[in-house]
Amino acid sequence: MPFLEFIRWQDVIDILLNSYILFRLYVLFRETYVFRVLTGIALLWIFQRIAVFFGLILTSWVMQGITAVVALIIIIVFRNEIRSVLQAKNLRAILWGFPQKSVPTTIQIIVESVKALSKRHIGALIVLPSKENLEDVFRGGIPLRGLISKEMITSIFWGDNPVHDGAIIIEEDRIARVGVILPLSYKSDLPSHYGTRHRAALGLSESTDALVIVVSEETGKVVVAKDTKITDIDSTAIFTKILQEHMGIHEEENVYQQKEKFKMSIAAIISVFFITGIWFSFSKGLDTLITLEIPVEYTNRNSSFEIVDASVNAVRLHLGGSGALIKSVQPEQIQVKLDLGNAVIGRNIFSITQDSITLPPGIFLRKVIPSVIEVTLDETIKKEIPLQVDWVGELPEGLILSEIEMDPDKIEIIGGKRILGNISTLYTEKVHLDNLKRTGTILANLALTPAALKIAPGSKDKVRIVYVVKPRPN
């Protein structure tokens, strides 16, 4: 595919990194209002891109505006939620941890409820059906279909509740019926301290595969009846284990974990697809061109050499990339460097290659004009050069500038051998005659042309000019 030619390894990292960031945002903010609003913003952005694609100018502008405003609002409105998510987690949890849901399970609620009932000596009869249908076995009862909770169970078995003497049937996470009458066991060898609840529990366990929990009103003791057997419950751990075995809860947990893993995998895949889509929308239109003129920087020059001439000081770069990236390119982000490490005195010809040019990510070089640069280097030498004042303007009428004296009248200059070879006089900056009405002294700066010339250390950079002004003879 032709566009794959433009994908570099940096682009792959780019996509994967941003996909992971998006995935982590999902993991951290899922099931919060922030995530829902973020999803809304993402949808708005997708609509905006579609509107741009179809050339819907007003729609795209409106979408863009709403997206920008909503993005600002989300930070202000949901700042507390964002802060709680980020503060509650350490760096490891933010970067790669997976928060586990801490919603209490049905078993935990039943265990807690039974403990509370036992502690208060409130008699209770709780039926947990298995595979067999119980409708033919029990009688009466009131359908409830209420979500299970500790408070709900406790209140059902409260002494003043009209249905407190009956049993409750729990199906999945709901209390299906209350005040149910169970068949009694006719066993004659039951312990004497067992009451009607125990007999009812045993009766149901004899005829079905259900598990029945009994809380004794007199003693507060808890027993579990299943498969014609009654088991005393001494510890929470054993009670939990019995309930788990009955409900096959290990399998449920595995299913839950598998569901979570599936959800995460889907989220990860969507993140990769989403970011890849954004990346391609940025990279779309790689034929977009821009031409920039970038100055050439010369590096690794031998300190005793001097650049006396270069065929160009700047090169024109024809750059390609997506429209969005090209628009954001600033000339300061681009560098053209020529290594003069192997250059010699005289003419040197350098080709400007891809290695000479530093470009921002996602921007590609199409063409360089010129592709070859000629650089002339010269050896740096010192030379003593006479000075001369560059007078300008007009002396006041009737006066003659008859003589001058300069201190110094020569100066030592450092520069390229070729340049200095052609220079026999160094001039001052322009000195105006208009105000010279009488003999005096002035200080003048030197005009170092070309700028590559430098005054040698120890030499003065200003010239003191003593001048003599005389009246013009009649």
Add this chain to the structure above:
Amino acid sequence: MDIKLRFIIVLFVMLCADLFSSHWSFSQNIQNSKSSTTQKKLVMDLGVMCEEIKDFTPQNPAVTFSIKIGKVSCFTSFDPVPEKTFIYHKWFHRDDPSTKKRLTLQPPRWGTYSSIQLRETDKGPWRVEISDQKGNLLRILRFSITD
């Protein structure tokens, strides 16, 4: 040869040279041959830039000249002049050669000068390099043409 006759001849030569160039030169024996001819070394005893030459004397020597005066001269005199020789006046506007004058010197003493006509483009620093016939630099005179 009579002094006046020699002066007329020199003046004629000078005018002929002026027909071929805007620059012209003039030389004159400023004194009869009293000086000794035994000295062998050419010595330049005066070199000035001036507005004009009058009575074989440089007038208003200076280091800046207004372009309004239209002409500037470089006057040099030599004492002694051991033998007939010539010197050069090389005029430079900044570092660009402008003109080069070959001026003859006659023993025992001789004064001579060269001039240039000034144009608007001549403003700026100038120098005149005076050298002998072997090219040895005798002196550099520096001046400026201003408004």
